[in-house]
């Protein structure tokens with residue numbers, strides 16, 4: 001259920017990345033994308049990740065979100081070492097623990113907003129009533145209570161991204177990862193989405209990892225990490241938006 | 243579960259493609275249904291003829307066949323000598339007789355050909371009389387009893403009643419013609435064959451005939467009638483199966499009792515078998531080439547459609563994976579879609595073919611040899627469903643497998 005988590009006295013890191021390497025093989029060639037990254041993300045932090053194209057931002061995000069496993073090193077999320085999990089363990093883990101927001105929304109076009117948000121819940125042992133309540137709450141939080149039965153094609157980009165965010169939070173995961181969630185939106189919609197993420201972080205106490213190229217978006221975060229050629233070059237605290 | 247809704251929605255998404263795939267399935271299942279119906283029909287026909295088959299014993303070297311009546315008893319036993327020998331299940335003697343009601347003016351109407359036999363063999367040995375409607379069967383049983391009890395009785399065909407302008411209970415006299423010259427028989431009509439196949443047949447007691455042949459000699463100073471020693475034309479034997487037939491034929495043809503004249507033993511099914519032999523390659527081709535080719539084509543069509551739709555939906559399937567859907571769930575989703583479409587189209591096609599052929603066309607007219615019309619067996623609905631399901635499963639398995647193996651990280655990375 002979506003409910004505020006008890007606030008710990010001290011902010012424990014919810015994500016810990018320790019000396020992580022990731023390389024891809026293309027034929028005989030080895031492409032080193034991440035080269036010994038170490039970082040910690042405290043609970044309820046709104047973290048921005050920036051860096052030039054091809055620097056490995058998406059790769060890092062995928063590792064933290066359990067879509068891929070590191071070649072070397074360890075990744076811990078909320079006291080679970082996900083870097084050692086099998087593919088099916090990761091799938092199970094993702095459903096409950098990570099919410100994804102994509103640049104291109106990736107909603108299923110044949111399903112309504114309501115059904116799209118309901119999808120991840122189908123994997124959990126919930127009754128129809130419990131599902132209905134959670135879907136409604138999530139869509140309310142993103143301000144789309146009046147668009148339950150619209151198909152993605154009948155919604156604006158900003159609205160589709162809200163549905164995407166509702167789908168990400170509906171299972172009440174500890175962390176939200178967003179890969180350029182505003183990259184495909186006009187300035188106003190982008191502002192609204194960023195406002196929404198900020199609100200959710202406050203009200204639901206989520207930890208949010210945001211990859212962006214947009215300095216204005218980065219300014220909304222608590223802290224920005226810069227990635228270049230697979231290493232963290234500097235980290236600084238950005239201006240707090242609120 | 244909710245996945246079912248997703249499957250339905252996906253089918254509806256590209257309606258044209260779904261309809262075309264479905265039509266392809268319908269047409270091919272139609273062809274497979276027809277082919278298999280014909281094969282099943284031929285198989286049933288040959289099997290029926292090899293079970294409870296009828297053997298015919300005739301004179302070996304001469305047509306028409308004329309055997310001494312003394313052969314009858316031994317032939318009825320299948321010439322069995324030792325206890326291990328096979329005996330026929332039943333037998334029937336055929337003694338032909340031809341005569342006219344009006345020796346002055348012989349015409350088609352006045353001529354009657356009849357067989358002399360044991361009356362009680364009529365219902366069991368004559369084709370088609372063992373499976374009459376209950377009322378006709380009961381009537382025939384009564385007529386046969388009456389014939390057995392009436393020495394000079396005769397059961398005639400419907401044509402005779404008309405031609406002779408007689409009714410059951412009436413009497414008439416036949417004057418023997420050609421080889422039967424000199425044997426004149428007086429009959430009382432005790433019954434009539436059920437309408438149909440035996441409208442032209444008349445059957446009377448063998449005892450009466452044999453007696454009249456003897457009486458001829460008495461009337462002619464001991465000179466026997468030329469047919470006296472050759473009044474048996476053929477003997478029918480009923481046998482359990484081809485194996486029994488082969489054994490009995492061997493027993494009869496090797497028996498020293500039938501030296502002069504020699505006899506031969508044949509079966510009606512051997513005629514069918516040799517006829518089917520000519521078609522064997524065709525049937526083989528239909529069964530092992532045409533039908534599998536249809537199923538293979540069907541699989542390819544479905545594989546094509548499914549792999550296109552999977553390619554289009556790679557991202558969607560990857561998103562499902564990101565949300566935590568397991569590979570088998572993705573597999574179910576993709577396979578479910580095509581198997582649902584394939585099996586339902588197959589079923590629909592078979593049901594439509596069944597209805598069209600069996601009800602609307604009243605059978606598929608296909609007059610080769612003794613077969614008149616083919617019908618679609620009701621099993622076809624099961625085949626149709628299974629062929630559709632199997633072909634779609636075969637066609638969609640590889641695309642579905644590759645879909646569920648999709649690595650999400652690759653899909654979302656720039657390189658993919």
Ligand SMILES: Nc1ncnc2c1ncn2[C@@H]1O[C@H](COP(=O)(O)OP(=O)(O)OP(=O)(O)O)[C@@H](O)[C@H]1O
Nearest residue numbers: 024033052053054055056057058059652655656657
């Ligand atoms: N699955 C993969 N196989 C091979 N190479 C990959 C794979 N995923 C990423 N790469 C490579 O790793 C490098 C980093 O890619 P990544 O997507 O992480 O960059 P990014 O920082 O997200 O870039 P952008 O800002 O353009 O999204 C690129 O050179 C890319 O080609």
Ligand SMILES: [Mg+2]
Nearest residue numbers: 057058059179
């Ligand atoms: Mg990226």
